Amino acid sequence: EAGVAQSPRYKIIEKRQSVAFWCNPISGHATLYWYQQILGQGPKLLIQFQNNGVVDDSQLPKDRFSAERLKGVDSTLKIQPAKLEDSAVYLCASSQSRQGRETQYFGPGTRLLVL
């Protein structure tokens, strides 16, 4: 079974530029998550989708971050404009459903450096 795919793996941009990340979840998984992991911290949920609808985006900085999951499969996360403090690893995860007991499967992440 293929895992969660993410691209690109690494990205370096200058502040105020824009950047986009892509995620392809495990086939059949209805729930998709984007997490931000800053160096020295654990992952923090940014947004959660159930199929193509948003379940939780309470921690998403909506003035600069946006995300979509068209057709309930792939998802993109965008930052525009980027700030220095956005430097982090952006993790995508998926699960079969949003029940609390479901295991979340993580992708390899996209490491972003904002200069």
Place this chain on the structure above:
Amino acid sequence: AQSVSQHNHHVILSEAASLELGCNYSYGGTVNLFWYVQYPGQHLQLLLKYFSGDPLVKGIKGFEAEFIKSKFSFNLRKPSVQWSDTAEYFCAVNAGGATNKLIFGTGTLLAVQP
């Protein structure tokens, strides 16, 4: 708000030593508890999880964790570590409900010396 504390940020052990990593959470209701591991150069993967029943749960690679409700703890243990256990370990909790939102601790970096 829910939070997770991992008190050991860095742990260095020799092979065959015993391991115990602490994890405490703050939430008064029913919780689901997880330990994830990230080996060097790899993605986060599930080590073990607890939902209900026997508070001692066994995971992959000889790891186990004990849920102590009165102490709000979910400590990870392994009787004898190997060099290949070198990794970062994350404790996580969710309170179920409408979402499956995981709250992670800050992680513990374990280095096992051969």
